[in-house]
Amino acid sequence: MTVDVLAIAAHPDDIEMTCGGTILSLGAQGKTIAGIDLTRGELGTRGTPEIRLHESAEGARIMNLVARENMGFRDGFFRNDEEHQMALIPLIRQFRPEIVLTNAPDDRHPDHGRAAELVVQASFYAGLRQIKTTGKDGQPQEAHRPKFIYHFIQDRSLKPDFVVDVSPYWEGKLAAIKAYKSQFFDPESNEPDSYISGEAFMKFLESRTREHGHMIGVEFGEGFISKRMLGVADLFALV
Numbered sequence: 001m002t003v004d005v006l007a008i009a010a011h012p013d014d015i016e017m018t019c020g021g022t023i024l025s026l027g028a029q030g031k032t033i034a035g036i037d038l039t040r041g042e043l044g045t046r047g048t049p050e051i052r053l054h055e056s057a058e059g060a061r062i063m064n065l066v067a068r069e070n071m072g073f074r075d076g077f078f079r080n081d082e083e084h085q086m087a088l089i090p091l092i093r094q095f096r097p098e099i100v101l102t103n104a105p106d107d108r109h110p111d112h113g114r115a116a117e118l119v120v121q122a123s124f125y126a127g128l129r130q131i132k133t134t135g136k137d138g139q140p141q142e143a144h145r146p147k148f149i150y151h152f153i154q155d156r157s158l159k160p161d162f163v164v165d166v167s168p169y170w171e172g173k174l175a176a177i178k179a180y181k182s183q184f185f186d187p188e189s190n191e192p193d194s195y196i197s198g199e200a201f202m203k204f205l206e207s208r209t210r211e212h213g214h215m216i217g218v219e220f221g222e223g224f225i226s227k228r229m230l231g232v233a234d235l236f237a238l239v
Contacts (some may be wrong), residue, residue, distance in 0.1 A: 001067060004031040006097035006146070008088075010054040010076070010115035011041045017205060018152035019101050020063055020173035021166025021223050027064045030171075034067040034095050035087075038115055039075040045157060045194035046181030058179040069093075072194065080118040086197060088122040090133045093141040100146045105225065108155040116151055120227075123149055153208075160223025162230060163212045165239055167219040170209065177205065191227040212234045 005026055007015045015023070015035050032079050037056060040049035047055075053070065060068040069091060078084055092100075102119040103112040125131055127145025135141050153160060166173065177184060182191065185199045195201070213221035216239050233236065 001034070001098040002165055003034045003066060004097060005033045005099045005101065006036065006092070006095045007033065007101040008038065008119045009035045010103055010109070010111040012037045012052045012070070013041070013059070013177070014103065014154070014178070015175040016059045016063070016173070018154055019222055020176045021169040021209070021220065022101070022164045023065070024169035024172045024207070025166055032066050033063070035065050035069070035071045036091060036235045037068070038073045039111070039158045040070060040072060040076055043075040044183065046191040046197060049193060052180070055180045055182060059176045061085060062176040062179060071101060071237050078111070078114070080121060084118055084231045085122040085125055086133070087127045088118065089131065090135060090141060091127040091134060092146070093144045094135055094143045098147045100149045101224070102149060102151055104154040104156065104158060105151050105155060112154055120149055132202055148226070150226055153225065159214070160212060162219040163177055163216045163223045163224045165213070165216060166209070166222050167213060170220040189232045
């Protein structure tokens with residue numbers, strides 16, 4: 001299965017929190033989107049890897065992902081090295097996306113910046129024909145390099161290079177986030193408190209999305225960082 005867009009993130013729920021609205025918007029445009037979680041989030045304060053796997057499947061359903069994979073890398077301890085790059089390259093070649101969305105290049109959680117570097121380098125190496133890989137069917141894969149890589153913004157207030165209007169998709173994004181019942185605010189939960197489990201964090205997510213929306217004159221927006229210069233073909237297509 002090939003897709004238009006591939007979202008790759010360090011932990012289950014990263015995608016929902018940061019680019020869930022963009023994914024829903026792309027789906028409404030007829031684009032196909034798949035997701036890859038690098039880890040099972042096993043170092044999280046709340047829930048279990050098994051619970052989070054179930055929650056990520058529900059998040060994928062809400063966002064209408066055509067597929068969602070989990071690499072099973074060690075939460076907190078995966079590296080941007082040959083072993084991890086060679087594990088990720090076959091999936092990039094399998095999905096053959098034009099656009100990759102991935103973690104912030106610098107963030108509070110060390111996994112986020114490291115994941116961003118891993119995805120950028122694996123995406124480049126996926127385009128080298130002399131790196132040989134095989135697909136799930138055991139057949140040799142063709143090289144493929146995504147045309148664009150965009151970094152979503154997470155905990156730190158980084159300046160976006162562009163913002164996507166997700167105003168019509170805020171409720172859908174929120175539903176996808178709330179699929180992770182083990183992780184986010186639930187007054188009935190007896191689990192220990194965590195950085196993201198309080199009601200204040202949910203308000204932060206909304207305020208961040210409103211802030212990015214305000215930057216472009218809409219109600220809700222999701223900001224992205226691009227390491228390459230962006231160009232437009234139609235000035236009248238800008239928000």
